[in-house]
Amino acid sequence: MIIIKGSNLVKEYGSKMSKTQVIKGINLTIESGEFVSVVGPSGSGKTTLLYLLSGLEPYTDGSIQLFDKELNTYSSSDTANLRQTKIGFVFQSYNLIGNLNVYENVLISAVIAGKSDKNRVHEALEMVGMLEYKDLYPNQISGGMQQRVSIARALVNDPEIIFADEPTGNLDHHNGFQIMEILKQLNQNYHKTIIFVTHNEDLLSFGTRTIRLNDGLIIEDVETLK
Numbered sequence: 001m002i003i004i005k006g007s008n009l010v011k012e013y014g015s016k017m018s019k020t021q022v023i024k025g026i027n028l029t030i031e032s033g034e035f036v037s038v039v040g041p042s043g044s045g046k047t048t049l050l051y052l053l054s055g056l057e058p059y060t061d062g063s064i065q066l067f068d069k070e071l072n073t074y075s076s077s078d079t080a081n082l083r084q085t086k087i088g089f090v091f092q093s094y095n096l097i098g099n100l101n102v103y104e105n106v107l108i109s110a111v112i113a114g115k116s117d118k119n120r121v122h123e124a125l126e127m128v129g130m131l132e133y134k135d136l137y138p139n140q141i142s143g144g145m146q147q148r149v150s151i152a153r154a155l156v157n158d159p160e161i162i163f164a165d166e167p168t169g170n171l172d173h174h175n176g177f178q179i180m181e182i183l184k185q186l187n188q189n190y191h192k193t194i195i196f197v198t199h200n201e202d203l204l205s206f207g208t209r210t211i212r213l214n215d216g217l218i219i220e221d222v223e224t225l226k
Contacts, residue, residue, distance in 0.1 A: 005065040009026040010024065011057070023059070034193055037206070039199065044216070052064065088154030103135065106153045120156055142175070165197045209221070209222070209224055210223075
């Protein structure tokens, strides 16, 4: 089932006198259950594309169908509900709240969505191997562990899609591969659709499909060889 469809997608920045086109008429579809790696050099437009597909940024032209609805017709309340129930985000920066412990950092996401189910928080932490550390604070755990907590926070409301923007960017090789293994298991065992942005070619094997960008255009879209 297609859950995202982008048609003739364009993103421009700047004024009328000086415009920069970052995404240049991209067409793509993403089906439920895929693990899509979006790869390309700095400035290729990969993070911008992720932000457009998830509704974090508006697009200049074209269209995006997200869950069978044109994204630019979502009201602000629709968008808020979307982010609380159907999509989750993992960023390069962990963005944990320093004066909240691991459990509370995940719980707050559920509370905002009106789903403060303690069992669900425990389940999300267990899925990423962090339940036993639930009472520790961000400054008491490693960067890799903090990123696991941020994944649990994205998972706690049981989203259908997880958008991950360079989630291994601040981690060493070992911890980066551990995070990718968690994302792979979420895709394979829990059927989460993963859209993952990276510049690291070594991480592409974790996904099921690779979209390669250069200068705002898709230059390759292939299934990942296993």
